[in-house]
């Protein structure tokens with residue numbers, strides 16, 4: 430199947446060469462072609478250019494994008510979209526004054542989701558998750574990372590991995606699975622955290638690796654969850670099975686997780702609502718990308734990641750939804766791009782770079798996704814009529830998406 434999109438008002442994030450990450454002041458640049466065309470064959474971007482050069486290109490489907498913007502689909506590098514039920518009662522508890530920590534200390538939080546997930550059948554979990562995934566795709570997301578971490582037993586974590594595998598098989602979206610068994614200490618191990626860590630390192634990681642579904646290992650490195658030593662033990666066990674770290678750090682407290690992540694060549698360190706100058710220095714020494722999650726800061730009314738300090742230090746930054754039932758029950762990347770501008774003080778160019786090419790980097794797929802480049806996968810957003818891409822973050826909470834193409838197929 431070939432598709433020609435013509436008369437595009439602005440074709441955004443066009444890279445002649447295969448750029449895989451954008452850092453520091455370069456994030457202010459978003460390459461754009463005005464009055465352009467884009468030509469797709471099967472699942473691949475074949476050609477693009479200005480309309481004057483479009484003559485002679487024939488396609489089975491022609492889309493006239495007059496007055497519309499075309500850009501690569503969002504790359505959401507941090508989600509927990511496989512979960513059971515919801516946590517609306519905790520939402521109300523927080524409105525009434527309880528903190529995230531207090532809710533979690535009384536058995537709510539991640540343990541609440543783990544109980545629900547353990548009691549939910551694999552089929553039902555798949556159906557609930559597929560519905561969420563399809564909603565994300567309609568909102569412009571074409572590639573998405575999905576974590577385990579609401580199983581917290583060997584059996585339930587493997588169930589989550591199998592659900593993620595099935596999503597990968599049955600959806601056109603690109604799915605990157607991550608093993609996050611170290612998301613919380615299960616109730617039965619409350620007074621024996623070491624035994625749970627042993628279960629993860631000696632039983633779960635080998636069994637998960639044997640399924641060959643995930644290439645990444647995550648840990649929630651935080652007070653009351655997994656400390657630096659625990660995190661290092663789990664990362665090392667994962668690395669022995671070729672699982673690369675992608676970790677939750679600095680959400681509430683600075684424990685040294687960023688330096689640890691860089692030391693272990695983590696692909697990304699995510700959250701960073703708290704951030705020190707030492708953390709910035711540590712990031713400068715490696716290839717680990719920091720990932721900000723402004724939806725979580727919004728929902729929990731917490732600090733926002735100091736994006737300016739990160740970018741102005743010459744570092745790259747990605748933004749992601751952190752879609753999960755407790756701290757960020759929205760997978761809308763359009764909102765995240767807007768929140769990055771309004772709350773993280775990122776320009777629209779920086780925010781779109783962070784949500785496309787850098788999001789792809791944070792999933793290890795930026796050689797094939799995240800920009801309009803010949804040979805890359807055809808994951809494309811066509812917006813509703815607008816004059817400039819800045820209107821995407823400007824008109825916050827509006828739906829800017831008219832059509833999405835995933836893997837070369839027009840889905841909306």
Ligand SMILES: N=CN[C@@H](CCC(=O)O)C(=O)O
Pocket residue numbers: 538539542649677680725751753754755756757
């Ligand atoms: N902080 C750890 N994990 C999730 C929240 C999980 C939950 O509350 O269910 C996060 O990234 O925000």
Ligand SMILES: [Zn+2]
Pocket residue numbers: 507508509677751753
């Ligand atoms: Zn998370």
